[in-house]
Amino acid sequence: MNNLLTLPVMIPLGFSLLALLWPRRATPVGILALLATLLASAWLTWRVSGNGPMLLALGGWEPGLGIALYADALSSTLLLMSSVVALAAGIYSTGYFRAPGDRARFWPLWLLMMTALHALFLSGDLFNLYVTLELLGLSAVALAALGGKRKAVEAALRYLILGLLGSLLFLAGVTLTYAGYGTLDLMKLRDLLAPEPVAWIALALMISGLLLKTALFPLHFWLPPAHANAPAPVSAVLSALVVKAAFYLLLRFWLEIFEDVVTAFAAWLLGILGAMAVLWGSWRALRAVRLKLLAAYSTVAQLGYLFLFFPLLAALPAGAARDTALGALILMALTHAFAKSALFLATGVIQQKAGHDRIEDLGGAARALPVTVFTLALAGVALIGLPPSGAFLAKWQLFSAAIATGQWLWVPVIATGSLLAAAYVFRILGYAFAPAEGVTYRIADGREELPALILAILATLLLGFGSVQLWEFVTPGALAAGEAP
Amino acid sequence: MILTQLIFGITGGLLFAIGLRSALVRESLLARILAVNISGAGVFLALVAIAYRGLEETPDPIPHALVLTGIVVAVSATALALALRRRLEEADDE
Numbered sequence: 001m002n003n004l005l006t007l008p009v010m011i012p013l014g015f016s017l018l019a020l021l022w023p024r025r026a027t028p029v030g031i032l033a034l035l036a037t038l039l040a041s042a043w044l045t046w047r048v049s050g051n052g053p054m055l056l057a058l059g060g061w062e063p064g065l066g067i068a069l070y071a072d073a074l075s076s077t078l079l080l081m082s083s084v085v086a087l088a089a090g091i092y093s094t095g096y097f098r099a100p101g102d103r104a105r106f107w108p109l110w111l112l113m114m115t116a117l118h119a120l121f122l123s124g125d126l127f128n129l130y131v132t133l134e135l136l137g138l139s140a141v142a143l144a145a146l147g148g149k150r151k152a153v154e155a156a157l158r159y160l161i162l163g164l165l166g167s168l169l170f171l172a173g174v175t176l177t178y179a180g181y182g183t184l185d186l187m188k189l190r191d192l193l194a195p196e197p198v199a200w201i202a203l204a205l206m207i208s209g210l211l212l213k214t215a216l217f218p219l220h221f222w223l224p225p226a227h228a229n230a231p232a233p234v235s236a237v238l239s240a241l242v243v244k245a246a247f248y249l250l251l252r253f254w255l256e257i258f259e260d261v262v263t264a265f266a267a268w269l270l271g272i273l274g275a276m277a278v279l280w281g282s283w284r285a286l287r288a289v290r291l292k293l294l295a296a297y298s299t300v301a302q303l304g305y306l307f308l309f310f311p312l313l314a315a316l317p318a319g320a321a322r323d324t325a326l327g328a329l330i331l332m333a334l335t336h337a338f339a340k341s342a343l344f345l346a347t348g349v350i351q352q353k354a355g356h357d358r359i360e361d362l363g364g365a366a367r368a369l370p371v372t373v374f375t376l377a378l379a380g381v382a383l384i385g386l387p388p389s390g391a392f393l394a395k396w397q398l399f400s401a402a403i404a405t406g407q408w409l410w411v412p413v414i415a416t417g418s419l420l421a422a423a424y425v426f427r428i429l430g431y432a433f434a435p436a437e438g439v440t441y442r443i444a445d446g447r448e449e450l451p452a453l454i455l456a457i458l459a460t461l462l463l464g465f466g467s468v469q470l471w472e473f474v475t476p477g478a479l480a481a482g483e484a485p
Numbered sequence: 486m487i488l489t490q491l492i493f494g495i496t497g498g499l500l501f502a503i504g505l506r507s508a509l510v511r512e513s514l515l516a517r518i519l520a521v522n523i524s525g526a527g528v529f530l531a532l533v534a535i536a537y538r539g540l541e542e543t544p545d546p547i548p549h550a551l552v553l554t555g556i557v558v559a560v561s562a563t564a565l566a567l568a569l570r571r572r573l574e575e576a577d578d579e
Contacts, residue, residue: 150573157566161514
């Protein structure tokens with residue numbers, strides 16, 4: 001049964017090649033692949049929730065020489081999240097890319113990106129993680145350049161070079177780890193690692209590489225141009241999934257593999273950078289002229305919130321309170337993934353139907369595209385953190401953890417960030433509801449508007465009301481449980 | 486013979502640092518792409534040095550396999566970067 005662990009990786013990979021060989025049927029091939037991947041991920045999540053973590057030594061080679069695939073609650077949850085977002089954005093893309101040539105270029109890369117993403121979530125080997133990071137970076141860059149405009153290519157090239165630097169820093173850390181401990185298997189490393197210079201330097205290298213890829217302030221400068229100039233479905237996954245992949249590794253390394261190596265000081269440093277990201281990103285989002293740039297800066301801010309959890313988790317003793325904070329962190333990441341992809345897809349609809357995405361000229365949008373504007377509002381609810389969205393519960397827990405541990409510093413940061421988020425969301429809505437002046441919109445069809453709406457509903461309603469189940473699933477066995485199967 | 490390993494390791498570290506610096510500081514895109522490659526070569530050199538286990542012993546095969554994979558990744562990434570740069574030049578010519 002554990003061989004089926006390869007399915008979320010193999011399905012997109014196989015279909016990606018098929019889409020490449022059969023360009024005229026790329027769209028049905030792609031949609032079929034995404035549906036099958038979603039089913040495989042859902043099955044995997046269901047199985048992990050029933051039977052606990054799954055481990056597979058590929059080809060029967062024991063970890064050490066071979067490569068292990070490993071799925072636990074955290075990785076299967078993220079797998080399911082990425083399958084849902086990729087399917088929704090994939091369906092939307094059939095309306096976005098009308099020319100057959102565009103579709104033939106889009107689908108193989110899209111599925112290749114899913115392959116890399118899922119391999120990253122399931123990998124239990126340090127070097128394999130480097131390879132998946134590179135694959136993810138390369139396919140994401142190629143997708144970001146698909147628009148073909150000068151600005152998009154320029155941003156993509158910058159994104160590529162910084163992504164490569166991030167991967168190289170990561171690889172340098174991997175090299176040092178192997179030099180120090182003689183293994184690349186994550187499970188073995190967890191037992192071997194000790195707080196000593198080799199582990200510190202290796203961790204510092206890997207974390208700085210990952211921070212560059214997660215775009216934590218002040219390493220965020222490449223993100224807004226790359227995300228704002230990519231085609232809409234691509235922006236959606238870049239913001240929702242690709243930066244989360246690096247964050248997932250960061251989380252796993254910090255809390256699980258290098259648990260004995262990290263220091264409270266380093267956690268504080270991450271927290272302070274996160275706080276600056278929240279303030280700076282929200283401020284720039286508020287000042288943005290274009291809707292896509294607003295969404296991109298909002299990603300910088302929302303990623304900042306995730307880093308606020310690090311000093312809190314360092315201060316909380318192991319137990320129920322820490323588990324709750326960890327659950328809130330994952331809930332926050334999931335809510336942002338759904339809300340931000342919804343926001344980018346809705347922005348794409350407006351951009352195509354109105355011919356621009358300047359916020360101040362959005363007048364008439366609410367009348368012409370009511371579903372899309374409703375989606376913007378719903379996604380906005382999740383980004384601000386209003387009830388009943390998942391982000392509301394997550395921020396609530398963030399507040400209580402900050403107060404319980406006496407780290408008052410974060411309270412005004414969260415409050416200011418939320419106020420700024422409310423300001424930029426209402427700024428969009430204010431202009432969107434203004435009466436039109438000579439603007440003509442074309443009618444949007446269902447496959448363009450509905451995927452975004454469904455993602456926004458997932459972020460605001462499902463994650464809010466279903467958060468208890470998620471919490472129960474994710475917290476007990478997710479991290480630092482110390483038990484490998 | 487440990488000395489040889491040390492020389493290779495330190496050279497690798499230096500190359501890595503030099504490449505990293507140039508990739509961040511240089512203006513020219515081509516120089517930055519080359520800098521990333523030099524930085525990568527530094528990491529590969531360090532990996533080769535790690536594999537050394539003495540004259541009598543066979544070297545550790547795992548770092549060698551990693552270097553091979555790393556070179557494949559570096560070549561593909563460089564190809565993509567150069568293709569994008571060419572696309573930019575074509576856009577400028579028009």
